[in-house]
Each structure stands twice: as structure tokens, then as C-alpha cells.
Amino acid sequence: MKLFVAVIVLTISTLPVIAQQKTPPAPGPARPLNLPKITEKKLSNGLTVVLAPLPNVPKVSAILTFRAATNATDREAHPGIAQIAAGVANEGTDARTSKQIKEDLRSIGGSLSLGSDADQTTLTATALSEFSTRMFDLMSDVAQHPSFPESELKLAQENTIQQIRAGRANPGFLVNERFQKAVFGNHPYSFVVPDEKSIGALTRADLKSFVTKYYIPNASHLIVVGDIDVDKTFAEIEKAFGSWKSGTIPPDDNPPTPVREKRQIYFVNRPGSIQSAIYVGNVTIPRKHADYFAIRTADTIYGSSFYSRLTRNIRESKGYTYSPFSSSNTQAKTGYIVAGAFVRNEVTGPTLLEIFYELDRMRVLPVTDEELNAAKEFSTGNFSVELASQIGLAGRINTVYTYGLNKNFIEDFRPKIESLTTADIQRAAAKYYDTYRAAIVIVGDWEKVKDQVIPFGEVTMYDAEGNVIKS
Amino acid sequence: MHQPVIKLLVVAMMMTLGISSLRAKPLNVPVVYYKLPNGLKVVISEDHIAPVVSVDVYYNVGFRVEPKGRTGFAHLFEHMMFQGSANVKKFEHAKFVEANGGSLNGHTDFDYTNYYQTLPSNRVEMALWLESDRMRSLDISEENLKNQQNVVSEEVRVNVLNQPYQLFEWIELWKNAFTNWNNSHNGYGELDEINAATIQDVRSFFKTYYAPNNAVLTIVGDVDVAEVRKMVEKHFGAIPSQPMPPAPDLTEPAQTKEKRITQPDKLANLPALATGYHLPPQNSPDFPAIALLVQIMQGDDSSRWYQRLVKDKEITLDVTGGLNYFGNEFDYAGPMIMTTRTTYKPGHTADEVLKEMDAATAEVATKGITEKELADAKIRYRSNFYSQLDGSNGKAHLLSVLALFRDNPGQINSLLTPFEAVTAAQVKAAAAKYLVASNRTVIDRVPEPKSQGDK
Numbered sequence: 001m002k003l004f005v006a007v008i009v010l011t012i013s014t015l016p017v018i019a020q021q022k023t024p025p026a027p028g029p030a031r032p033l034n035l036p037k038i039t040e041k042k043l044s045n046g047l048t049v050v051l052a053p054l055p056n057v058p059k060v061s062a063i064l065t066f067r068a069a070t071n072a073t074d075r076e077a078h079p080g081i082a083q084i085a086a087g088v089a090n091e092g093t094d095a096r097t098s099k100q101i102k103e104d105l106r107s108i109g110g111s112l113s114l115g116s117d118a119d120q121t122t123l124t125a126t127a128l129s130e131f132s133t134r135m136f137d138l139m140s141d142v143a144q145h146p147s148f149p150e151s152e153l154k155l156a157q158e159n160t161i162q163q164i165r166a167g168r169a170n171p172g173f174l175v176n177e178r179f180q181k182a183v184f185g186n187h188p189y190s191f192v193v194p195d196e197k198s199i200g201a202l203t204r205a206d207l208k209s210f211v212t213k214y215y216i217p218n219a220s221h222l223i224v225v226g227d228i229d230v231d232k233t234f235a236e237i238e239k240a241f242g243s244w245k246s247g248t249i250p251p252d253d254n255p256p257t258p259v260r261e262k263r264q265i266y267f268v269n270r271p272g273s274i275q276s277a278i279y280v281g282n283v284t285i286p287r288k289h290a291d292y293f294a295i296r297t298a299d300t301i302y303g304s305s306f307y308s309r310l311t312r313n314i315r316e317s318k319g320y321t322y323s324p325f326s327s328s329n330t331q332a333k334t335g336y337i338v339a340g341a342f343v344r345n346e347v348t349g350p351t352l353l354e355i356f357y358e359l360d361r362m363r364v365l366p367v368t369d370e371e372l373n374a375a376k377e378f379s380t381g382n383f384s385v386e387l388a389s390q391i392g393l394a395g396r397i398n399t400v401y402t403y404g405l406n407k408n409f410i411e412d413f414r415p416k417i418e419s420l421t422t423a424d425i426q427r428a429a430a431k432y433y434d435t436y437r438a439a440i441v442i443v444g445d446w447e448k449v450k451d452q453v454i455p456f457g458e459v460t461m462y463d464a465e466g467n468v469i470k471s
Numbered sequence: 472m473h474q475p476v477i478k479l480l481v482v483a484m485m486m487t488l489g490i491s492s493l494r495a496k497p498l499n500v501p502v503v504y505y506k507l508p509n510g511l512k513v514v515i516s517e518d519h520i521a522p523v524v525s526v527d528v529y530y531n532v533g534f535r536v537e538p539k540g541r542t543g544f545a546h547l548f549e550h551m552m553f554q555g556s557a558n559v560k561k562f563e564h565a566k567f568v569e570a571n572g573g574s575l576n577g578h579t580d581f582d583y584t585n586y587y588q589t590l591p592s593n594r595v596e597m598a599l600w601l602e603s604d605r606m607r608s609l610d611i612s613e614e615n616l617k618n619q620q621n622v623v624s625e626e627v628r629v630n631v632l633n634q635p636y637q638l639f640e641w642i643e644l645w646k647n648a649f650t651n652w653n654n655s656h657n658g659y660g661e662l663d664e665i666n667a668a669t670i671q672d673v674r675s676f677f678k679t680y681y682a683p684n685n686a687v688l689t690i691v692g693d694v695d696v697a698e699v700r701k702m703v704e705k706h707f708g709a710i711p712s713q714p715m716p717p718a719p720d721l722t723e724p725a726q727t728k729e730k731r732i733t734q735p736d737k738l739a740n741l742p743a744l745a746t747g748y749h750l751p752p753q754n755s756p757d758f759p760a761i762a763l764l765v766q767i768m769q770g771d772d773s774s775r776w777y778q779r780l781v782k783d784k785e786i787t788l789d790v791t792g793g794l795n796y797f798g799n800e801f802d803y804a805g806p807m808i809m810t811t812r813t814t815y816k817p818g819h820t821a822d823e824v825l826k827e828m829d830a831a832t833a834e835v836a837t838k839g840i841t842e843k844e845l846a847d848a849k850i851r852y853r854s855n856f857y858s859q860l861d862g863s864n865g866k867a868h869l870l871s872v873l874a875l876f877r878d879n880p881g882q883i884n885s886l887l888t889p890f891e892a893v894t895a896a897q898v899k900a901a902a903a904k905y906l907v908a909s910n911r912t913v914i915d916r917v918p919e920p921k922s923q924g925d926k
Contacts, residue, residue, distance in 0.1 A: 109854025319621030381572015388521030
């Protein structure tokens with residue numbers, strides 16, 4: 001290998017004049033996929049370790065995932081405990097103060113943060129690869145010995161309460177919060193943020209017992225991607241995490257997921273709004289379900305790609321919105337589809353009409369071969385792009401382990417997508433784009449848009465705090 | 472021809488773990504750079520780590536050159552570039568890229584507008600054809616202009632007008648910190664001016680600025696340089712160049728006293744404060760020290776402002792911002808302010824927040840920083856720099872702006888050098904010289920009392 005590559009500066013002096021080409025060029029021959037080489041190992045304490053070299057930059061990214069969800073067992077006694085534990089775990093350990101952790105991270109060009117969602121708590125860290133040993137040491141310290149200092153807990157409680165208050169001014173926050181509650185009802189998946197009383201009630205002892213129970217190696221996996229050598233890096237991980245004590249794996253006690261019974265409108269009144277924030281959706285399938293690929297591809301055609309039906313309709317044809325979208329989200333127990341847009345008040349009703357029209361069109365008529373082929377190319381091509389960045393690849397591998405997917409998921413992705421037929425897409429749409437039982441969530445100015453909204457269904461009204469308003 | 476080897480990085484020396492030296496691995500990004508006779512700058516960088524390629528076109532036109540009475544026009548125009556050209560119908564650019572396995576977008580900034588797509592590398596010619604077709608023959612209709620005026624108006628509503636704070640740390644801070652309209656006006660645009668744009672405005676802007684001699688074409692990824700050069704010549708070689716208008720006047724008078732503004736906010740629930748300090752140009756000898764100073768004051772959770780405001784005094788919730796509101800040290804070409812935004816807690820005041828910020832600044836300006844703090848800031852700086860190169864798109868961005876603004880994309884491999892040479896004394900001097908009240912604009916954004924109807 002050369003140490004420096006000279007920069008070549010050239011000027012082309014003569015050029016043939018070529019007429020503008022009228023038709024798109026054909027693709028070149030397919031290029032080798034260069035799929036990442038993934039190695040799985042296990043420590044004696046039960047920690048699953050997955051390593052994938054990707055030396056595109058001299059950095060390393062790691063995700064350590066615990067089965068500690070916002071919605072886990074302790075949710076009823078302590079709503080939001082997983083979220084607060086994740087927020088405070090890196091604010092002090094038995095060996096380091098909060099400030100020491102932040103300074104140690106700076107000295108390795110690193111980051112370390114924790115977050116919790118419906119199924120997991122992830123501890124994500126990055127660093128310059130030359131400092132990987134110190135990064136693993138920090139991760140291990142935060143995972144095993146978070147001390148939850150009283151002063152840090154108190155500050156986090158105050159600040160979380162204020163951040164949630166700030167968020168309630170934001171229509172995007174409000175529409176998502178109400179949507180999760182509308183779709184998941186009383187299921188733990190409906191949780192978005194805890195109320196102020198629950199936040200205030202959490203104690204240091206609660207948090208310590210929570211992490212002792214859930215941050216355990218035998219229910220966790222560590223994904224490491226970057227400029228690494230598999231054997232050397234594994235030895236570093238063994239040294240950092242080897243003495244972590246295993247625990248008893250807590251039972252998975254989430255109840256069965258709800259089924260929506262009818263179409264309903266959930267309206268969050270925000271007087272003075274100049275737009276309506278609209279989400280329409282329903283419950284779908286767990287991540288491991290066989291229909292995953294079909295519903296994902298239906299979603300690409302419906303609204304999640306740029307050249308989707310929804311974008312062409314309400315943006316490029318009608319100009320109602322900048323930001324139409326749809327998304328299929330699958331989680332361990334179940335998932336949801338959501339279609340939405342933020343639109344000026346005057347076109348609230350017409351936008352709902354078109355969102356439903358396009359959903360029903362997916363149910364009633366097959367997509368065209370051209371649409372399906374484009375969606376397949378879109379999915380497989382973008383999958384390759386995702387695998388070419390450290391964070392993208394680490395995130396993708398993490399979903400394989402969090403949801404217990406087939407270990408060949410990366411190799412299988414392309415053939416599974418390519419085998420789909422237009423009948424598969426219509427069958428999935430007919431089943432899951434259940435417009436009869438859809439949840440319609442709108443954040444906007446009720447007085448300005450009520451006449452456009454009422455024809456679509458029965459309305460329950462809320463204020464920004466989530467209280468039901470009697471009309 | 473194709474060597475599936477990783478060319479990007481070469482370990483140059485044995486590394487040790489001390490903190491005193493900077494252990495930078497020299498970057499080794501291969502760069503081929505040339506110009507077509509029509510003036511188009513072309514950058515090609517091979518990287519065979521994955522079968523993907525990024526194809527980016529950067530035009531040397533941004534918010535700052537849009538005409539008076541037409542705020543937001545550069546961005547509206549960006550939308551028009553997806554509305555069709557001689558051989559590509561309205562919005563089909565998106566169709567072709569996605570149906571070929573790619574993703575795409577455009578972005579308008581202070582000093583450039585870019586169009587980019589990443590797709591499987593055997594589809595590179597598709598992207599070149601699409602970009603060349605719209606560079607040569609953009610096709611604009613009244614109907615499509617009206618459609619995109621509606622779309623962009625909704626974009627401004629969703630991101631600005633219907634949001635708490637309304638991006639005041641950009642739009643309001645720029646309006647007040649700068650005196651030259653070219654720098655100070657609202658680049659997202661006032662709704663009435665976005666909707667006043669005519670088809671003639673669009674045609675004339677296209678002819679003036681969207682010429683090959685005002686653009687950079689960058690190709691990064693799994694391609695063969697010789698093959699892709701032929702494709703570039705085939706599709707772009709015959710696009711005629713255009714006479715360039717004179718460069719806009721971007722000069723700013725020096726600020727001599729602090730500007731303080733209080734604004735009511737109808738939608739926000741908590742107060743927030745933004746500050747902007749004028750910066751010297753990027754070629755100033757002070758600039759590398761300023762970049763590290765920004766890192767030290769607000770670059771991460773160990774930074775001095777974060778530690779003081781959020782952790783020690785517990786009066787604010789966050790500290791965000793940086794040296795260039797939209798980008799980095801390299802992707803702008805005009806007057807700039809260092810931006811800081813912090814949401815503060817009810818019961819506290821803007822004066823209190825400023826007093827604490829100033830106290831943290833004074834420590835650096837009078838006592839200076841430790842050698843360890845300096846060394847760590849450089850490590851953080853280098854790490855952030857490499858993160859920009861994780862994926863072909865980020866690398867293409869950096870190469871493009873270096874070609875656009877410096878005519879020297881090869882500089883990517885030595886870009887860190889001046890920052891590595893900064894001393895603690897220079898950081899101290901930069902704090903004393905630039906982070907002073909007379910050099911800043913402050914906006915205090917205060918929630919309006921909620922009306923009765925809120926219940």
C-alpha cells in the first residue's frame with residue numbers, strides 16, 4: 001500500500017460533441033456484494049459477542065443491548081424506570097463521576113449513550129479504533145457499576161420533566177404520543193413518556209435494583225463494528241466484560257397485543273395551529289412474522305420511498321404538504337403502520353381522503369409489476385448502502401439479535417425481497433392496511449378544521465397534556 | 472482493473488497510548504481532480520469497500536445570492552430541479568434513482584446547493600445521465616412552479632411557523648447579527664416572497680447559476696476512474712458554459728457593541744437563549760484555534776458551557792450549536808457566526824445564563840486551558856472528522872466543498888494538519904479576542920403567557 005496518493009490534476013483539451021442522451025443508460029454488470037464477515041462468540045458469563053470488521057474509517061462502533069424495556073415487568077410499579085435508568089446510568093459509576101466519564105470519552109474521541117424503547121435498552125458507544133480497549137472499559141463500567149448518584153438522579157428527574165413540558169409545544173411530539181396510545185391501547189407498547197409524578201417518585205434504590213435485574217450478560221448481546229481485528233478485539237472484550245456476573249433472566253411478561261375494534265379520531269387540540277399534523281395507522285405484526293417482507297415492500301410502494309404513491313399524490317400532484325410519509329415498524333410482540341402528513345388547515349379533510357384512498361387502493365388492486373420491481377431494487381440497493389457504514393451495519397446486526405432473527409438475515413435479505421409477487425403485496429395490504437379500524441390522530445386547531453374532520457368518524461378530544469376534553 | 476482492496480487508510484507508524492502526542496493516522500483518500508473544457512470541476516475517488524457509489528453535484532449558489540424580494544428563492548429553486556428536464560419528466564429523477572436501488576435528496580445552504588444520490592455502483596451512469604439532463608435542460612412549467620410553491624410553503628410551516636422557537640437561533644439570529652442583507656435575510660423565505668416568484672425568475676436563476684462552470688461533480692465509491700471519466704465526458708462534456716455574474720458583496724462591518732433582543736414566543740413552553748459571535752474568515756491564522764475553542768466550549772458533554780450551565784449551575788437543559796449552523800468548518804464561504812442555543816429553566820433569566828456563559832469563557836480567556844484539555848480536544852476533533860467519512864456520502868460532501876470553495880479536493884488528506892498544530896496559548900488568545908460581548912448578538916426567546924382558551 002502506498003502512503004500517499006498523489007492528486008492528479010488534469011485538463012481535457014479536446015472533446016467530441018455528443019448529443020444529449022434521450023433514454024436512461026442500462027446498468028453495468030452487477031458488482032460483488034462484499035457482504036460483511038460476521039463472527040459470533042460467547043463469553044463464559046453468557047454475553048453474546050458479535051464482531052464485524054469494517055475498516056472504512058479508523059473508528060469503532062459498539063452496541064450493547066439489554067432486555068430492559070420501557071415496558072418491562074417493572075412498568076406498573078415504576079412507569080418510565082427503563083428510560084430514567086438509561087438516562088442516568090452514564091452519569092456516574094462506582095469508579096467515575098459523571099464528569100470523569102465525559103472527559104474520558106473526549107480523550108478517546110468517543111461517545112457513549114443509552115436509550116430504551118419498547119423492547120430493549122441499548123448502550124451505544126463509538127471511539128477512535130486505537131482506543132478500543134478504553135472504550136470497552138467504559139462500556140463495561142457503565143453496564144456493571146452505575147451508581148446513580150442522588151444529585152444526578154435529582155437533576156435528571158427535574159430536567160426530564162422540563163424536557164417533556166418543552167416537547168408538549170411541539171406538534172410532532174404530540175401526534176406521536178397520542179398515536180402510540182391510540183394504536184396500542186392499554187398494552188405497554190403505548191408508553192411514550194412517564195408522567196411527572198412517576199418521574200418524581202423514582203429512587204436510587206429503584207434504579208439500582210432495576211439494572212441489577214436487567215443489565216445482565218446472559219440476556220444481553222454486544223455488537224462491535226469497525227476498524228477491528230476479530231481476535232484482538234475479542235480478547236479486549238473478554239478482559240473488559242469477563243468478570244460481569246450473570247443473573248436470572250426475567251420472564252417475558254408482556255400481554256397479548258390489542259386488536260382495534262373500529263375507526264376512530266383522536267384529536268389533540270392546539271389552538272393557533274396553522275397546520276394539522278395527521279397520523280393514520282393500525283396494529284400489524286411482530287418483527288419475526290413471515291409477512292415482514294411483504295408489508296415492508298407494500299410500505300415502500302405506498303409511502304416510505306420518495307417516489308411513492310402517497311408523495312406523488314398529496315405532494316407532487318396536489319401540493320398539500322412537504323412531508324407525506326408512511327412507515328412500517330415491527331417490534332418483538334407486534335408492530336404498526338403509520339401514514340401521515342403535516343398540512344395547512346384548509347386541506348385537512350382532503351388529505352385524510354387521499355391517505356385513505358391510497359390505503360384502500362393498495363388493498364383492492366394489485367400494484368403494477370413496474371412498481372414492485374422498483375420497490376425491490378430500492379430495498380436491496382439501500383440495504384447495501386446501510387451495510388457500508390459502521391453505525392448502519394451495527395444497527396442492522398443488532399436487530400437480528402434483539403428480535404432473534406435468522407442469523408443469515410443479511411444474506412437472505414435479497415432473495416426474500418426478490419421472491420415477492422404482486423399478489424403477496426395485495427394480500428399483505430388487504431390484511432394490514434385495515435382502514436375500517438384505523439386510528440386517526442390529528443394535532444391542530446379544532447375550531448379551524450372541525451368541519452373537515454367530523455365526516456371521518458367519531459372524535460375523542462384531548463388537550464396537550466393528554467387529558468380528555470368533554471365537548 | 473477493479474481491486475477489492477481498502478485504499479482509504481494506511482497505518483503509518485506504531486501507535487502508543489500516551490496523551491501528549493497526536494498519533495494521527497494520515498488519511499489516504501485517493502483523489503482524481505480535473506476540469507472539463509466547459510469549466511465543470513470533476514472529482515473522482517475510488518473506494519471498493521462496498522458496491523455503492525455516491526454521485527453529487529454542487530452548485531456555487533446559496534441563500535446569500537438570492538435576489539431582494541425573493542427570500543427563500545435558492546431553496547425553492549432546488550425543489551424545481553426535481554420538476555423535470557428535457558428527457559426526464561416531473562419527479563422522475565426520484566423514480567429512476569429509487570428504481571435503481573438508490574436514495575437521493577437536495578439541500579440548500581448559505582453558499583452552495585447540492586443534489587446527491589447514493590446507489591449500487593453498477594448504476595453510476597444512470598445518476599450521471601440524470602444530473603446532466605437537468606444541468607443542461609431544466610424544464611419548468613407554471614403548474615409545477617405553483618405546485619412547489621405550495622410544497623415549500625408547507626415546508627416552512629412545518630419546520631418554522633408552526634414550531635415553538637421557529638428556528639430563531641438561525642433565522643432571527645442571522646437577521647440581527649448581520650447588517651448586509653445578503654447575509655442577514657431569512658434563507659428559508661417569507662411565505663409571500665416564496666409565492667411571488669415567477670417562472671421568469673426560475674429561468675433566469677437557472678441560466679445564471681446552474682452552469683457547468685459554476686459546479687462540481689463528485690463521484691465516490693466502487694467505480695473505475697478510467698471508465699467513469701468516459702461517462703462523465705459523454706454526458707457533461709457538451710453542456711455549454713455561461714458567463715458568470717460578479718461575485719456578490721458579502722462584506723460586513725465590524726460589530727462594535729453587543730446586540731440584545733428579547734422576542735415573545737407564542738408556541739414555546741420554556742424560554743430559550745441564543746448567542747452568535749462573529750468569526751474571522753477561514754483563512755485567518757486564528758481560525759484553527761477557534762475551531763478547537765468551539766469544541767472546548769460546547770462540543771460535547773465534557774465542554775465548559777455544558778458542564779457549567781447544565782451540570783454545575785443546573786439552570787439550562789441543553790447546549791447546542793457550533794461553528795457553522797448547518798455544516799462544518801469547510802462548507803461555507805462568507806461571514807459566519809458561532810451559534811449557541813440553550814433552553815433554560817423557568818425561574819431563571821437570560822442574564823443569569825449569560826453571566827454563567829461569560830464566567831466559563833473568562834476562565835479560558837484569562838487562565839487558559841491545560842495541555843491535556845487541548846490534546847483531548849484534538850482527539851475529539853479528529854474523531855468527529857473521521858465520522859464524516861463513514862459512508863460514501865459524507866466523503867463526497869467534503870471533497871465537493873473543497874473543490875467548490877478551494878479548487879483543491881486533495882486537501883482532504885491534510886485537512887487536519889492546521890488544527891493539530893494549535894497551541895493552548897492560541898486557544899486562550901482566541902477566547903479573549905472573539906468571545907467578547909461586543910462581538911455578539913443575543914436573543915432571549917420568552918414564552919407568551921398562555922391564553923384562557925388553552926384549557
